[in-house]
Amino acid sequence: MTPRRTLLALAAAAVVALIGGFAALRSMPVTGSGAPARSEAARKIWSGALPTGMRVAMRIQPGAFPPVPPPATMIAPPLLLDAAPLASSAEVAALPPAADGVEGSVSIPPEPPTAAEKATPLPPLRPADLAELAIRFAESAAATPEQTQAETAASATNASPAGPRQPSARATLEATPTGPAEPAHSTQVARAVEPTLRPAPDEAFQQETPIRYGMGDxxxxxxxxxxxxxxxxxxxxxxxxxxxxxxxxxxxxxxxxxxxxxxxxxxxxxxxxxxxxxxxxxxxxxxxxxxxxxxxxxxxxxxxxxxxxxxxxxxxxxxxxxxxxxxxxxxxxxxxxxxxxxxxxxxxxxxxxxxxxxxxxxxxxxxxxxxxxxxxxxxxxxxxxxxxxxxxxxxxxxxxxxxxxxxxxxxxxxxxxxxxxxxxx
CATH class of the missing domain: 2.40.440.10 (L,D-transpeptidase catalytic domain-like)
Incomplete structure (x- = not known):
């Protein structure tokens, strides 16, 4: 799935989760103080009503939501998701109650993928050592015997060789910003030696060599x-x-x-x-x-x-x-x-x-x-x-x-x- 489709799916999941949360809050019993009841039985029923694979632990502050409009005209406020891994229903039930908020869990069922959103097979992965091999080949092809000797002496004495030094192939490759791979230029690295064509001897075309005459006969x-x-x-x-x-x-x-x-x-x-x-x-x-x-x-x-x-x-x-x-x-x-x-x-x-x-x-x-x-x-x-x-x-x-x-x-x-x-x- 592409990054764009992933973001759209997450946004849709957030909207569905918000609608489910409002519906759950409206169906909960209200106490005399106007706050929803936080009974253990209601929490278990609510947390087990949806699949555990899409539950998200949320902390909802009292009075944070205005009166809920009808679902057709509902506008979803921003939803904050914890960065922690998703918790099971038992773990959510064991969490300590907040001092001034309402604690609950919201489960978002995954939507079945449509034909247009089916995952496209990814291209095969490049070998892990391909970049290292390319760097070694570029360094060996670009380095001359004089440069090799100078770099060896400089590394032994922790000093740079005399004269301006060109950046190495590894440094150039590492400094290049990473991004989508672009098609490389068709640079020929090595070419096979073509066989030398030679004329066939005269005996290959006739059984007997003809008598050759010259001037003076x-x-x-x-x-x-x-x-x-x-x-x-x-x-x-x-x-x-x-x-x-x-x-x-x-x-x-x-x-x-x-x-x-x-x-x-x-x-x-x-x-x-x-x-x-x-x-x-x-x-x-x-x-x-x-x-x-x-x-x-x-x-x-x-x-x-x-x-x-x-x-x-x-x-x-x-x-x-x-x-x-x-x-x-x-x-x-x-x-x-x-x-x-x-x-x-x-x-x-x-x-x-x-x-x-x-x-x-x-x-x-x-x-x-x-x-x-x-x-x-x-x-x-x-x-x-x-x-x-x-x-x-x-x-x-x-x-x-x-x-x-x-x-x-x-x-x-x-x-x-x-x-x-x-x-x-």
Whole structure:
């Protein structure tokens, strides 16, 4: 129960007690002198009429009360309660009579609490030693080693340490006026150390660590015109070539088929080699290297023209145009390989991926020949089948074959004295 409700209950109890006292006085017999009779029997009856738990010993002076008005308009005078503990009916009866007053006892029955006045459960009590713990913690947190030593010396000699001394945490806490507890500020006393996050190793995401290539590895390049792709293959020492990346070709000129003469706007097909002399780092098309057209085979067959490049700027008139970002990476690997000791970088240019199905589709061979359908590029059937020989050798062995120009065809691995090896400049 709150203090306010307690005061209201006490005031109500006082009013009820006063009304009961007046009613009891009016019902008592009056003597000839006008004073109520103080017989032992009347006192016992009066004192036992009410519960003993709410009896209050009172001393009432004669003539202290004016004539009692009707209960409806009664105004209660102040009631003085003894500070002594409540007495039982036997104890009240044993009290000596006052010389000039009327002695009696008034019992106030407790009123049953209503639904609105039911006691509210109190919050749990704080531990008795919580304040002491807080004081110790504050003193230990605020005190420095120098202050601790100075206070120890001062207590030993009953003297204050030199210099102004700040009030201790205990003194500050004790000087604070007590009252309703206010919510403390959210001051963090200690914080847990967060774990350090570290990147997972590469082995946690894949079973095998991929082969990593760097600048200076041996390089091999393949170009497929119809698919518009350039493959960059790299090889470390004592290993096979592995595909590093496939780059899209922005543009190449002409149609399928080899370049035959200058200004025919065709892109060449065949086996070529790139040497250090064929690099053009300051090309008008960002970076560039010459593919080596015409090679020995082209010259033996009367093909003319030149300046066929793999370059950037995504523009082509008989060349293979790449994006600037793509040619940056391709050129860097080719240059690094040549600087690291590779004499030439082989460059194989095919009209498409040389499978039997693709060859039959473009030349009209296979089941198309059986039904009498001729391909669009039937006149290049023999030339492309010769290119397919070198394509199949690399697919089978993983090693670019050494090509030789032998008049009307290419030979691979070795050739007779009339054949000439395809080489760079």
């Amino acid at each position: 041996q390089v091999f390049v393949r170009i497929f015109k119809q698919e518009g792709q350039l493959e960059l293959w790299l090889r470390k020492s004592n290993s096979r070539f592995s595909l590093y990346k496939t780059y899209p070709i922005c543009k190449w000129s002409g149609r399928l088929g080899p370049k035959l003469k200058e200004a025919d706007y065709q892109s060449p097909e065949g086996f070529y080699s790139v040497s250090a002399k064929q690099l053009h780092p300051n090309s008008n098309y960002h970076r560039a290297f010459n593919v080596g057209y015409p090679n020995a085979f082209d010259r033996q067959n009367g093909r003319t023209g030149g300046l066929v490049m793999v370059h950037g700027a995504c523009k082509s008139v008989g060349c293979f145009a790449m994006t600037d970002r793509g040619i940056e990476e391709i050129y860097a690997f080719v240059e690094a390989a040549l600087r690291a000791g590779q004499k030439e970088v082989q460059l194989h240019i095919f009209p498409f991926r040389m499978t039997e199905q693709a060859l039959a589709r473009e030349t009209g061979g296979g089941w198309l020949a059986f039904v009498g359908a001729s391909g669009k590029y039937e006149h290049w059937t023999g030339f492309w089948k010769n290119l397919k020989e070198g394509y199949d050798l690399f697919e089978q062995t993983g090693e670019p074959p050494v090509a030789f120009a032998c008049g009307d065809h290419y030979a691979f691995g070795a050739g007779d004295t009339s054949c000439k090896r395809i080489a760079g400049w």
